[in-house]
Amino acid sequence: GGHLLEVRDLHIEFRTTEGVAKVINGVTYHLDAGETLAVLGESGSGKSVTAQAIMGILDTPPAHIRSGQILYQGRDLLTRSEEQRRQVRGKEIAMIFQDALSALNPVFPVGWQIGETLRQREGTSRADARRRTVELMDLVKIPAAAKRLGDYPHQFSGGMRQRVMIAMALALDPKVLIADEPTTALDVTVQAQIMDLLADLRRDLNMAMILITHDLGVVAGVADRIAVMYAGRIVEHADVRSLYRVPAHPYTKGLLESIPRLDVRGQALSTIKGLPPNLMRIPSGCPFHPRCPYVQQVCVDVVPHDLVLGDGRTSACHFAQEVRDDSAR
Numbered sequence: 288g289g290h291l292l293e294v295r296d297l298h299i300e301f302r303t304t305e306g307v308a309k310v311i312n313g314v315t316y317h318l319d320a321g322e323t324l325a326v327l328g329e330s331g332s333g334k335s336v337t338a339q340a341i342m343g344i345l346d347t348p349p350a351h352i353r354s355g356q357i358l359y360q361g362r363d364l365l366t367r368s369e370e371q372r373r374q375v376r377g378k379e380i381a382m383i384f385q386d387a388l389s390a391l392n393p394v395f396p397v398g399w400q401i402g403e404t405l406r407q408r409e410g411t412s413r414a415d416a417r418r419r420t421v422e423l424m425d426l427v428k429i430p431a432a433a434k435r436l437g438d439y440p441h442q443f444s445g446g447m448r449q450r451v452m453i454a455m456a457l458a459l460d461p462k463v464l465i466a467d468e469p470t471t472a473l474d475v476t477v478q479a480q481i482m483d484l485l486a487d488l489r490r491d492l493n494m495a496m497i498l499i500t501h502d503l504g505v506v507a508g509v510a511d512r513i514a515v516m517y518a519g520r521i522v523e524h525a526d527v528r529s530l531y532r533v534p535a536h537p538y539t540k541g542l543l544e545s546i547p548r549l550d551v552r553g554q555a556l557s558t559i560k561g562l563p564p565n566l567m568r569i570p571s572g573c574p575f576h577p578r579c580p581y582v583q584q585v586c587v588d589v590v591p592h593d594l595v596l597g598d599g600r601t602s603a604c605h606f607a608q609e610v611r612d613d614s615a616r
């Protein structure tokens with residue numbers, strides 16, 4: 288059987304007056320019903336752009352989808368009619384963003400905004416919409432939901448606004464929720480609460496989730512698998528435990544080594560040297576080579592393909608085996 292959602296060999300560029308930025312360079316990943324895939328990478332790695340392509344909010348210049356497929360239940364969203372796509376996007380696949388405040392309309396009460404999403408479904412009466420709105424607000428654990436229907440976005444805290452946005456995303460019972468940096472704008476305590484909520488929802492609703500983040504620290508308790516992105520490619524893909532325990536790509540290894548550890552006092556943090564590449568001039572061979580502690584001449588000359596390391600994990604590194612052995616030491 289096929290996957291619920293599958294991105295296949297996607298290539299996207301941004302054509303600007305300064306040149307062509309190659310933002311997505313052959314991304315392939317899949318998502319099965321009920322599972323959570325974390326897509327991890329620095330800003331500019333292409334993790335949000337891939338999600339925007341899935342949601343169909345990348346159909347205008349300067350973005351240009353050069354090639355690839357985005358299969359939902361086996362059908363390519365990129366070649367379906369506008370009407371067919373509308374059926375899927377926002378309903379079957381919903382998305383939440385980092386900034387709840389700008390995603391919500393400041394001049395309408397939140398109850399009305401959630402109800403408006405519900406009323407997109409034919410035959411939903413005002414009374415149905417109201418009842419379901421309260422249910423959704425309860426589901427995302429907004430206290431005294433029925434009393435807050437008439438409140439405006441600015442009357443909620445940042446964390447509560449993020450819950451309102453999640454309630455809106457859940458209004459049409461999506462099978463897939465894409466969460467793009469859902470906790471980045473929040474303080475640490477609230478971040479943990481929102482991640483807990485997402486983990487509960489995903490379990491209770493048996494919903495599949497793509498969690499996009501730059502923060503390895505937030506994915507451990509939530510995700511089943513991780514795809515690590517760099518310069519518009521997936522450089523490592525593995526189940527969460529294997530990836531944390533024994534990273535097999537130097538970039539992932541660097542990310543893990545730069546997480547502050549509470550259990551090691553005064554530990555000097557190692558960070559990955561250098562900066563992510565300019566996507567108008569991606570380095571030859573392996574795009575990570577200018578920053579890589581394992582670099583050899585072959586890395587400069589030859590683009591590494593995915594090396595399959597068993598258990599379905601892959602690493603796009605000429606020395607994946609060596610890096611993994613080194614990590615296991």
Ligand code: SF4
Pocket residue numbers: 536537538573574575576577579580581582583586591603604605606607
């Ligand atoms: Fe480093 Fe070479 Fe592997 Fe790229 S291919 S990550 S440069 S060792």
Ligand code: MG
Pocket residue numbers: 334335467468
């Ligand atoms: Mg982003």
